[in-house]
Amino acid sequence: MVVTRFAPSPTGYLHIGGLRTALFNWLWARKNGGKFILRIEDTDLSRNSEEATRAIIESFDWVGLDYDGEVAYQSKRFDIYKRYIQKLLDEGKAYYCYMSKEELDALREEQQKRGERPRYDRRYRDFKGIPPKGVEPVVRIKAPLHGDIIFEDGIKGTIVIRAEELDDFIIARSDKTPTYNFVVAIDDALMGVTDVIRGDDHLYNTPKQLIVYEALGFKVPKFYHVPMILNEQGKKLSKRDGAMDVMEYKRMGYLPEALLNFLVRLGWSYGDQEIFTIEEMKELFDPKDINKSASAYNLSKLEWLNAHYIKNSSNERLVNLLKDFNIYLESHDKKEILLDALKDRAKTIKEMAELAKEILEEPENYDEKALKKALKGDWREILTLFLEKLKASEPHLPVDFHKIIEDVVKEKEIGFGKIGQPLRVALLGKLSGPGLDEVMAIIGKEESIKRVEKFLREFK
């Protein structure tokens, strides 16, 4: 059975890079009918926030990622870790180190000055004497002194780290709390995790965790280190790059499946396919196909995908989504026409809401450029004639309104543009938007008359 996990530290919202690794893990587990575990890495008690955990779960809910079992909190498993620390101590595979932080800092500084790699010098590794008083020791694990640590990364290939690059890293702080590299290995082993898919900033942690696996005799999982996501400039993604928080995408009017589709294609591909339903992702995804190089985030691709998914959304769903942007269409009798017209031109739900507003509400002002184009020739005459015919009929559907426009065009022997432009500005205040017959059908005969009359009054 395949067991994967997403193991964030609760230090803030879930960002899109995190969501992508979560997605990869989730897909792999779901594809194989396995388990996907959500585990909160909160061993550093001073940096936790429940808020952050809630934010992560909220994001999961929004995009539709589910996890198996309860959320695991490492802070609630300290007794387990303590047993293993004691075990290693008893077996002589770990030891107390009485070096203070100050001493350590001094040592590091000195090494740096000499141009050496800062590393603990293992001075307490085989310490037999009397420990110094007043120092709460940390526990360090005995890392191999020589040789190579080798592992096969499912994405990067064979990784070789020389033992000399590692030191006896701390597995328990002086306040007795266990550290990350230690608990990760234990939890992954105890929870039966078979495939670890994580950011490649963890690549260097892997040999450390391997040391723990080795010391405890645990079975080693398969590792996949996925390259990071870069910003649009090809630099490391940071808070300054705008939308990092997954929930921000909801607020901007993106559909969860668009975000997921976008993220799955960042670093992974399946031939020339661009559009993937969740089902297709599950069917086709394989972590071994993930690229080795980092990929840059690009918003216009996301927008394109979002537009695609909006186009293919049911109007019923759109009505619901629009509520978040203060557009309430349930009881609007022409909502189908409105939604169908807007679907093709909105890149986000937010944009769709804005466009809807522009149609539903009488224009407050008229675009300058649009006016210049509209107030030409005998526009007044044309609109007046149109108004006359509009009042004399009972139009409901777009075709009905179209017929009226057509009549005017025929009678005055003009092109559609001659009436189209002034009428469009009168109705919408600008030159773009859905077809005029549709617009009028949506707002109705009376509102159309009202807007044209107002326009006629305003511009003599």
Next chain:
RNA sequence: GGCCCCAUCGUCUAGCGGUUAGGACACCGCCCUUUCACGGCGGUGACGGGGGUUCGAGUCCCCCUGGGGUCGCCA
């Protein structure tokens, strides 16, 4: 700086020794059209550089260059 990883159009990518180097986004044209979009058609545009190996290299090897990661009692 040490160690490690990476390198195809602007961007996401296909390519797994023999291709006119393909697709997508973006961009630019044309068509459709009462406008703006949508859609359709077409176009510009890439193997970072240098050495090898080979009959043949985007594909394999080495070096350089350029990016990135990491060197915590953070995760």
